[in-house]
Amino acid sequence: MSQRDLVRGGASLFADDGPDGLLHRAFLRGEGLSADEVRRRPVIGICTSFSELNPCNAGLATLAQAVKRGIASRGGLGLEFPTISLSEPFSRPTSMYLRNLMSMDVEEMISSSPIDGVVLLAGCDKTVPAQLMGALSADKPAVMVTAGPRPTSCWHGEPMTIDDVWPLIDERRIGRLGDDEWLKLEGDLNVGVGTCNVLGTATTMAAIAEVLGFAVPGAALLLATSAAQNTLAERAGELIVDVVARDARPSTLVTLAALENAFRVVCALGGSTNAVIHLVALAGRAGLTLTVDTLRTWAATTPLLTDVRPSGRYLLADFERSGGVPALVRELAPLLDTSRPTVTGASWADTVTEAAQGSAQPARRGARNLGSRGGGSVERRNGAPAVPVPALRTLADPVAPAGGGLALLTGTLAPGGAVLKTSAASSALRQHRGRAVVFDGVADVNARIDDPALEVDASSILILRGVGVRGAMGMPEVGHIPIPAKLAKAGVTDMMRLTDARMSGTATGTVIVHITPEAAVGGPLAFVRDGDLIEVDVEAGRVDLLVGDDELAARRAATLSGHSSAPSAAASDAAGSSRAPTTSIPSRGFSWLHYQHVLQPDRGCDFDFLRADFSGGRAPALE
Ligand code: FES
Numbered sequence: 001m002s003q004r005d006l007v008r009g010g011a012s013l014f015a016d017d018g019p020d021g022l023l024h025r026a027f028l029r030g031e032g033l034s035a036d037e038v039r040r041r042p043v044i045g046i047c048t049s050f051s052e053l054n055p056c057n058a059g060l061a062t063l064a065q066a067v068k069r070g071i072a073s074r075g076g077l078g079l080e081f082p083t084i085s086l087s088e089p090f091s092r093p094t095s096m097y098l099r100n101l102m103s104m105d106v107e108e109m110i111s112s113s114p115i116d117g118v119v120l121l122a123g124c125d126k127t128v129p130a131q132l133m134g135a136l137s138a139d140k141p142a143v144m145v146t147a148g149p150r151p152t153s154c155w156h157g158e159p160m161t162i163d164d165v166w167p168l169i170d171e172r173r174i175g176r177l178g179d180d181e182w183l184k185l186e187g188d189l190n191v192g193v194g195t196c197n198v199l200g201t202a203t204t205m206a207a208i209a210e211v212l213g214f215a216v217p218g219a220a221l222l223l224a225t226s227a228a229q230n231t232l233a234e235r236a237g238e239l240i241v242d243v244v245a246r247d248a249r250p251s252t253l254v255t256l257a258a259l260e261n262a263f264r265v266v267c268a269l270g271g272s273t274n275a276v277i278h279l280v281a282l283a284g285r286a287g288l289t290l291t292v293d294t295l296r297t298w299a300a301t302t303p304l305l306t307d308v309r310p311s312g313r314y315l316l317a318d319f320e321r322s323g324g325v326p327a328l329v330r331e332l333a334p335l336l337d338t339s340r341p342t343v344t345g346a347s348w349a350d351t352v353t354e355a356a357q358g359s360a361q362p363a364r365r366g367a368r369n370l371g372s373r374g375g376g377s378v379e380r381r382n383g384a385p386a387v388p389v390p391a392l393r394t395l396a397d398p399v400a401p402a403g404g405g406l407a408l409l410t411g412t413l414a415p416g417g418a419v420l421k422t423s424a425a426s427s428a429l430r431q432h433r434g435r436a437v438v439f440d441g442v443a444d445v446n447a448r449i450d451d452p453a454l455e456v457d458a459s460s461i462l463i464l465r466g467v468g469v470r471g472a473m474g475m476p477e478v479g480h481i482p483i484p485a486k487l488a489k490a491g492v493t494d495m496m497r498l499t500d501a502r503m504s505g506t507a508t509g510t511v512i513v514h515i516t517p518e519a520a521v522g523g524p525l526a527f528v529r530d531g532d533l534i535e536v537d538v539e540a541g542r543v544d545l546l547v548g549d550d551e552l553a554a555r556r557a558a559t560l561s562g563h564s565s566a567p568s569a570a571a572s573d574a575a576g577s578s579r580a581p582t583t584s585i586p587s588r589g590f591s592w593l594h595y596q597h598v599l600q601p602d603r604g605c606d607f608d609f610l611r612a613d614f615s616g617g618r619a620p621a622l623e
């Protein structure tokens with residue numbers, strides 16, 4: 001037993017002959033467990049982020065029962081426990097503000113509870129990375145079950161997924177969607193529990209959980225609370241018993257090779273930009289570093305293989321029928337280290353080979369069928385052809401060549417990096433030079449974006465700043481700046497946009513997000529003025545502010561001399577604007593902790609003291 005186990009209590013406490021053991025067993029007996037049940041081994045925690053305040057995770061209660069059955073079938077005891085749960089639509093200012101807090105909750109509950117291992121139940125965007133980060137830091141054997149996407153709904157006879165809501169909101173904004181339709185949309189958008197039903201952040205993170213070896217291969221895309229999903233949740237319950245027996249800890253799963261596999265899968269999926277932040281944070285928890293240059297190289301050498309919404313044409317169900325994540329791993333294998341294990345302990349190479357050989361069989365244990373290559377449905381929208389085309393393509397015939405999923409950019413405007421989802425961007429804007437139209441915060445966007453007097457044209461570059469992880473407490477998903485109404489009415493559907501915010505995984509458009517350092521900590525973005533020329537070259541991986549060094553230094557100096565604590569506000573003043581945001585510094589509580597300790601996106605927006613390389617600090621002296 002390690003020092004940490006002694007201090008914090010492992011499951012062996014249930015076996016103790018003395019008062020400790022008696023009390024542990026007695027308290028469970030009081031819950032109604034039998035004398036036999038309290039002697040079952042291993043003891044597995046079922047860490048659930050079920051919450052009625054998180055509709056995406058509301059199906060987890062059912063899955064917890066399936067997990068428990070799986071654990072019991074292998075002789076173990078499953079005990080469910082809650083942590084906080086982060087809902088993308090309901091958490092303010094943004095669920096990302098609380099990701100690190102949830103990871104601390106998860107880590108401490110796993111560490112301090114008398115359990116040998118844990119099954120993690122998560123779904124909505126931030127709950128998956130929070131659980132993976134917490135479990136990695138706690139480092140007890142862990143298996144993950146993700147909530148699964150909610151069903152596709154229907155809008156005027158056509159399939160509707162969550163990404164369809166953004167253009168409809170824009171229609172409403174410019175007066176083209178009436179009250180009746182607006183009310184109908186409220187009832188028609190989500191027709192069940194589960195996560196967003198496109199390749200957004202939740203699905204991308206579920207895929208990452210599979211690839212890293214936490215989740216059962218093939219589980220990520222199964223419909224929330226479906227029979228198939230319950231079957232795989234039961235399988236996860238069985239598997240955690242094996243994982244504990246093998247003592248396969250998260251620290252053995254999250255290696256540099258595994259992170260590269262996961263990142264390349266995100267690129268091949270055309271997955272969410274948020275995944276970049278979470279993978280970098282996971283690396284930091286594992287004592288590893290993913291630099292911008294490393295990520296840029298991986299992104300630039302990985303083609304886009306899936307043709308799935310929001311950036312592609314097909315539904316998640318089409319991708320699932322094409323074999324889902326295991327089939328993608330099989331196609332991408334030459335670019336991956338397939339010797340890395342899945343949650344079963346088998347290598348990815350063996351898993352996809354076995355799955356392909358067994359694809360004619362209807363039911364399988366461990367990995368799901370990879371499906372036939374004709375798995376695409378006859379899709380009906382977004383210009384999709386009327387003949388079946390697979391939602392998953394091959395390296396020889398990709399949806400887009402290398403670099404087609406994500407691009408990492410650096411330059412004078414983003415010395416610490418920035419991210420573009422190339423799969424969702426306009427190819428005409430991949431090389432673009434335009435003049436800046438600067439917005440300081442969301443309120444400024446809302447106040448001026450539709451002003452007919454706004455000096456903007458289709459070639460302008462819209463900038464939203466002051467909404468980074470420190471400036472806006474968690475980096476909200478507001479980077480998808482709306483197209484100014486007068487341009488939208490004229491038919492403009494996309495523009496180059498730059499921001500220190502994040503963007504929803506369900507959104508599309510040419511939006512360069514996560515500009516690092518953010519404006520609120522004095523990044524160059526803080527010193528951009530309306531009319532400045534900016535150049536973006538995605539192929540070259542550059543985003544540059546075409547303002548001379550002397551001019552930029554003068555702006556910075558003017559800012560520092562006039563304002564000492566709020567660079568983003570000061571920058572606006574330097575630009576002669578009266579629309580400067582105020583950066584208020586929290587005085588207490590979690591917001592204080594966040595403000596003091598959160599790191600920039602190039603270190604995953606984690607707290608400095610949660611990273612593996614944190615060297616500790618001295619406790620304050622007693623007075
Ligand atoms: Fe929860 Fe999208 S809002 S997964």
Ligand code: MG
Pocket residue numbers: 088125201477503504505
């Ligand atoms: Mg989101």
